[in-house]
Amino acid sequence: MVVAGVGVVSPAGWGIPSFRQVLSGGIPLAASEMLRPGWPKPLRVLRVPPPQKKPEFLSHPRLRRSSPISQFFLAAGLEALGEDVSKVRDGSIKLGIVVATFSGCVNYSRRFYDETLRDPASASPLVFPETVFNAPASHLAAYLGCRAINYTLVGDPGTFLQALAMAAGWIEEKRVDACLVLGAEEMDWLTGDAFRLFSRKVCVSEGAGALYLRPGDGSGVHLKSVTDSFLFNRQTQRTVAAKNMTNALLSQVRDHEGACLWDGCQDVPSLDRAETEAWKSWTGSRFSVKKILGEGLATTSAWQCVAAVDAMAENNGAEALVSVVGCNQQAIGALFAKNSVAEPV
Numbered sequence: 001m002v003v004a005g006v007g008v009v010s011p012a013g014w015g016i017p018s019f020r021q022v023l024s025g026g027i028p029l030a031a032s033e034m035l036r037p038g039w040p041k042p043l044r045v046l047r048v049p050p051p052q053k054k055p056e057f058l059s060h061p062r063l064r065r066s067s068p069i070s071q072f073f074l075a076a077g078l079e080a081l082g083e084d085v086s087k088v089r090d091g092s093i094k095l096g097i098v099v100a101t102f103s104g105c106v107n108y109s110r111r112f113y114d115e116t117l118r119d120p121a122s123a124s125p126l127v128f129p130e131t132v133f134n135a136p137a138s139h140l141a142a143y144l145g146c147r148a149i150n151y152t153l154v155g156d157p158g159t160f161l162q163a164l165a166m167a168a169g170w171i172e173e174k175r176v177d178a179c180l181v182l183g184a185e186e187m188d189w190l191t192g193d194a195f196r197l198f199s200r201k202v203c204v205s206e207g208a209g210a211l212y213l214r215p216g217d218g219s220g221v222h223l224k225s226v227t228d229s230f231l232f233n234r235q236t237q238r239t240v241a242a243k244n245m246t247n248a249l250l251s252q253v254r255d256h257e258g259a260c261l262w263d264g265c266q267d268v269p270s271l272d273r274a275e276t277e278a279w280k281s282w283t284g285s286r287f288s289v290k291k292i293l294g295e296g297l298a299t300t301s302a303w304q305c306v307a308a309v310d311a312m313a314e315n316n317g318a319e320a321l322v323s324v325v326g327c328n329q330q331a332i333g334a335l336f337a338k339n340s341v342a343e344p345v
Contacts, residue, residue: 001168001223002216003336004178006306007079009072010207010293011046015079016310023307028292031203036189043192046205046294048072062142065126066135067107069186072208073099073136074143077180080210084178088144096176097150098167099137099183100160102297105130106188136184148176156326157264158229159183160209160301161334165226167213177214183302184208195295201268205294209302211309221312224337225252229330241331242278249321249333259284259319260311262304266290275325285317297327308336 008015011029012022022029033042048068057063057074077097078085087093108130115123129135134152141150149170153159160183167179185191187206195202213223227248230241253259263279265272265288279286289303290296296303301324308320322334 001171002214002218003211003221003223003309004084004214005080005082005212006309007076007081007210007212008208008303008306009048009075010209010296010299010303011048011205012293013049014051014075016306019303019306020310023287023289023292026292029294031294034187034189034192036193043189043196044203045187045192046203047187048207051075057143060143062139065130066139067105067130067186068206069101069105069107069184069208070130070136070139072184072186072206073140073182076184076208076210077140077182080180080212082212084212085144088146094148094177095144095146096148096167096170096179097137097141097146098163098170098179098181099134099152100163100181100298100302101133101136101152101154101184102156102159103185103188103191104133104154105135105186106190107186110188110190137182140180140182156329157297157301158324158326158330158332160298160305161226161322161324161332162229164211164213164223164305164334168223168226171213171215179213180210181213182208182210183298185297185299199268199271202266202271203294205296205299207293207296207299207303209299209306211302211305219339221309221336221338224335227333229332231330238325238331239274239277242274242325245323245325245331245333246278249323249335252335253319253321254337255319256282256284258317259321260308260317261286261321261323262308263288263323264290264300264304264325266295271327274331275323278325278331279323305334305336312336312338
């Protein structure tokens with residue numbers, strides 16, 4: 001399965017160039033402050049900066065009241081599709097869309113329930129459609145005029161890799177001609193406060209990442225495989241799940257020394273322990289996107305994949321491993337390679 005394009009929105013900015021520049025610098029971005037109602041001390045978060053130019057898609061009727069997550073989706077998705085946007089619109093490409101998210105449209109959900117609790121009579125029905133998990137995917141499909149299959153998967157960060165496997169399956173089964181896979185989150189004090197309960201060192205972030213998959217076995221970067229989901233529900237089982245994922249991923253790598261590992265560690269030992277232990281014998285190159293861009297949940301997994309593909313496209317390695325040990329559900333991995341037929345599992 002060929003990765004025909006990638007797109008991204010992150011605290012580094014809008015688009016691949018700023019994303020690539022920040023990651024290559026290797027310096028963690030400075031956090032900003034977000035007020036938490038009832039607390040004198042604000043939360044530390046990483047926000048997406050305003051775009052340098054207002055995106056053209058915001059003039060679309062469906063997007064005039066859209067939440068930030070929908071705007072991130074559109075920007076990343078359109079960047080990944082590139083010139084194929086016109087082919088999707090004229091129907092020459094039957095495009096599938098599969099989305100992964102964890103907290104989803106939390107901005108408008110918090111606003112709607114806040115209004116409801118304050119005064120049910122004043123709660124805006126115009127806000128409610130933006131609270132549902134599949135709103136961003138629906139906006140994207142409406143903007144593209146896409147009527148093909150469209151799914152939204154809700155789960156922990158590993159769900160983005162499940163979305164990749166699902167998309168590859170749709171293409172193999174010829175349900176679609178190509179598929180756009182996206183992961184995105186938006187910032188709200190609810191999310192930042194929730195993670196603070198587990199660790200005050202976690203810096204929650206927002207944004208989106210997109211991979212555009214098409215069938216093919218020629219040159220370029222390919223999605224070679226996605227491992228099974230190794231589930232866990234206790235800390236000890238988390239370590240076992242991480243090790244099982246690592247073994248499954250390593251069994252498919254051709255050149256361990258020449259491959260790059262894109263892991264999900266974030267310099268928080270209590271949260272990194274299972275993944276650190278699972279990869280302790282890895283001797284190849286390694287990069288941790290979260291250390292630079294923060295904890296973006298489903299977005300971070302998408303960023304890991306986008307970074308891996310972009311690095312390979314820039315002639316940095318022939319294989320890339322993406323490791324995701326989710327926060328509460330699963331350990332799962334993906335392998336990207338050059339000039340390799342995709343073998344989703």
